[in-house]
Amino acid sequence: MGQVVRLEVDGGVATIMLDRPPMNALSRQVQEELREAAAEATARHDVRAVVVYGGPKVFAAGADIKEMVAWSYADIAAAGADLQGSFTSIARIPKPTVAAITGYALGGGLELALCCDFRVAGDNAKLGQPEIQLGVIPGAGGTQRLPRLVGPARAKDIVFTGRFVSAEEALAIGLVDRVVPPDEVYSSARALVERYVAGPALALRAAKEAIDRGLDVDLSTGLEIERIAFASLFATEDRAVGMNSFVENGPGKAEFHGR
Numbered sequence: 294m295g296q297v298v299r300l301e302v303d304g305g306v307a308t309i310m311l312d313r314p315p316m317n318a319l320s321r322q323v324q325e326e327l328r329e330a331a332a333e334a335t336a337r338h339d340v341r342a343v344v345v346y347g348g349p350k351v352f353a354a355g356a357d358i359k360e361m362v363a364w365s366y367a368d369i370a371a372a373g374a375d376l377q378g379s380f381t382s383i384a385r386i387p388k389p390t391v392a393a394i395t396g397y398a399l400g401g402g403l404e405l406a407l408c409c410d411f412r413v414a415g416d417n418a419k420l421g422q423p424e425i426q427l428g429v430i431p432g433a434g435g436t437q438r439l440p441r442l443v444g445p446a447r448a449k450d451i452v453f454t455g456r457f458v459s460a461e462e463a464l465a466i467g468l469v470d471r472v473v474p475p476d477e478v479y480s481s482a483r484a485l486v487e488r489y490v491a492g493p494a495l496a497l498r499a500a501k502e503a504i505d506r507g508l509d510v511d512l513s514t515g516l517e518i519e520r521i522a523f524a525s526l527f528a529t530e531d532r533a534v535g536m537n538s539f540v541e542n543g544p545g546k547a548e549f550h551g552r
Contacts, residue, residue, distance in 0.1 A: 295326035300333055305341040305490035306483055307334045309383075316354035317347045319401040321372065323357075324379035327405075331382035338551065341494060342486035343386055345409055346393040346479055347402070352418070355400030358427070373432060376401075380433045384408035384505075387498040389489045393482035394418050395475050399457070404431060407438040410501065412468070413482040414460045415475035420468060423455035441508060443468050493531035494551035499523075 297313040297320075309330045311317040334340050347353050356376075364372070383390070383405065392398075392406035394414040399421050406412050406420075414420070422435045430436060431452060440448035443466045451458060463469040473481045489497060499522040507515030526532050530552040538547035 295329060297323050298326035298330050300330045302337065302340055304487070305339065306344060306487060307337070307340040307342070308344045308346055308483075309334065311345075311347040311353055316351055316397070317402070318355065318357040318360075319353055319405070320357040320360055321375070324376060328379045328382045331386050334388070335386050340388065341490040341492075341551070342388055343390040343409075344393050344479070344482050344486065345383065345390065345405065346482070347395065347398075349395055349475070349479075351396035352392070352394040352398040353402030353405055354397040355402055355423070356433075369432075376433050380405055380408050384434075384438075387501060388494070389486045389497060389501070391482045391486050393479045394420070394469065395478050400424055400431070400435075401433050404433040404435045404438070407434060407442065411470045411482075411485055412463075413471045413473065413478055413485060414463060414469040415478045416460050416472050417475050418460040418463070418469075418472075419457040420460075420463050421455065421457045422452045423457075425453060425455040439468075491549065493529070493535060493547075493549040495529045495531060496526055496535075499526055 297311070299310040299312055301308045301310065309327070311323065313320065313323055317323070334343050390409040391411040391413060392409040394406055394412060395418065396415070397419050398406050399419070400423055403420050403422060422431045422439065424431050424435070436452060439451065447466055458468060460469065460472045464472045471481060471485070503519045503522045506518050510518070531549045534549060535547040
């Protein structure tokens with residue numbers, strides 16, 4: 294268990310909990326412990342889904358600027374790949390993931406939320422990429438994942454202005470998937486992914502990989518990715534269970550084992 298990032302597992306759902314008060318600034322220690330938590334969540338067979346949570350007051354208010362202010366070009370050139378890599382490790386967890394967003398999700402905080410499959414926000418949440426106000430741009434995926442989610446024009450507006458996006462607007466533009474009262478954020482996020490816990494883990498993994506990889510290639514290549522993934526699932530026990538259950542009992546009654 295890390296000092297500033299904890300991983301807790303209950304009922305097939307892992308919670309990756311940021312715990313660096315007061316604002317969960319994403320220091321290099323946080324980044325490294327996120328990478329470790331992602332690796333553990335990926336490896337553990339008892340983890341079927343993941344919630345990334347910053348606690349009841351704030352998700353994450355961005356990078357640790359006090360840590361970065363004295364860095365040179367050489368320093369950030371060395372650290373930049375590690376920063377992106379730690380967040381990418383969350384994006385590559387091969388299981389359904391959801392960010393449970395309370396309070397601020399700014400800069401690196403929003404970039405971390407963008408690495409998840411889904412986002413649930415409190416109605417008081419504020420999201421944004423304010424890096425431009427520091428004379429820089431997002432450096433942990435904001436210029437890439439944000440336009441893929443909300444479109445290039447909306448992403449440019451958010452990045453160029455550095456403004457805060459309300460929960461209501463975030464829902465309207467597809468930046469978040471649900472908005473709930475702040476005290477229901479974690480339970481709502483957990484409920485969103487709990488429905489996948491009993492599903493066929495290998496098929497869910499293949500579906501996530503096919504969608505994510507397909508977004509980065511042309512349609513023909515994406516279809517080939519899908520074809521290969523589809524065929525590979527015929528080597529799994531769950532495929533046999535699912536199809537036999539459908540034939541014998543109708544849809545939606547299969548009991549999968551993740552094999």
